[in-house]
Amino acid sequence: SQQGEEDPQALSIQEGENATMNCSYKTSINNLQWYRQNSGRGLVHLILIRSNEREKHSGRLRVTLDTSKKSSSLLITASRAADTASYFCATVASYGKLTFGQGTILTVHP
Amino acid sequence: EAGVAQSPRYKIIEKRQSVAFWCNPISGHATLYWYQQILGQGPKLLIQFQNNGVVDDSQLPKDRFSAERLKGVDSTLKIQPAKLEDSAVYLCASSHPPVETQYFGPGTRLLVL
Numbered sequence: 047s048q049q050g051e052e053d054p055q056a057l058s059i060q061e062g063e064n065a066t067m068n069c070s071y072k073t074s075i076n077n078l079q080w081y082r083q084n085s086g087r088g089l090v091h092l093i094l095i096r097s098n099e100r101e102k103h104s105g106r107l108r109v110t111l112d113t114s115k116k117s118s119s120l121l122i123t124a125s126r127a128a129d130t131a132s133y134f135c136a137t138v139a140s141y142g143k144l145t146f147g148q149g150t151i152l153t154v155h156p
Numbered sequence: 157e158a159g160v161a162q163s164p165r166y167k168i169i170e171k172r173q174s175v176a177f178w179c180n181p182i183s184g185h186a187t188l189y190w191y192q193q194i195l196g197q198g199p200k201l202l203i204q205f206q207n208n209g210v211v212d213d214s215q216l217p218k219d220r221f222s223a224e225r226l227k228g229v230d231s232t233l234k235i236q237p238a239k240l241e242d243s244a245v246y247l248c249a250s251s252h253p254p255v256e257t258q259y260f261g262p263g264t265r266l267l268v269l
Contacts, residue, residue: 077256079256088247088263090260094256134198143201143212144199145201147198
């Protein structure tokens with residue numbers, strides 16, 4: 047079953063703009079992870095945020111987590127054409143099991 | 157460091173035939189996962205191994221799917237007999253607790269006609 051739901055389903059922006067994707071989930075979690083998938087590199091881990099953290103940064107990525115609202119957001123700043131991909135949030139409730147959402151398709155136009 | 161290896165990369169079969177996929181995880185990774193990703197959806201966990209023991213196979217259709225991980229290293233996933241709805245990408249991933257990041261292979265794209 048899919049735990050997370052991403053919003054929007056698709057996002058189209060120009061290079062240099064910021065991209066924000068949201069994820070909502072239903073049950074308590076241990077941590078939440080974001081993954082990127084494109085045809086060239088497959089599914090790649092981007093960032094992990096634990097249930098006791100509220101915000102985390104990694105390069106141009108900023109992730110927030112609100113456990114009271116059961117939601118997370120991924121912000122990509124100064125987007126590049128190479129950021130074009132599908133982005134998935136995945137929740138971890140126990141023993142490392144990832145439950146993925148449906149994903150957001152991001153298109154960055156040069 | 158070599159990544160997760162999977163083969164074959166593509167497979168086309170007819171319904172009711174059988175098929176097998178192979179995965180070799182990153183060296184030293186104790187945990188191995190098989191996911192099914194249907195077009196337009198996120199990956200869904202089919203089975204999780206810790207060394208050569210099964211941790212979670214609650215979403216594995218056991219009447220037609222089977223998986224094994226002999227000697228706690230590489231793994232095979234088999235479908236017998238295949239149905240049209242099994243058309244998907246089958247992803248293998250590995251991790252090494254306590255690190256919680258999973259590393260994914262390139263996947264096997266299966267088309268059932």
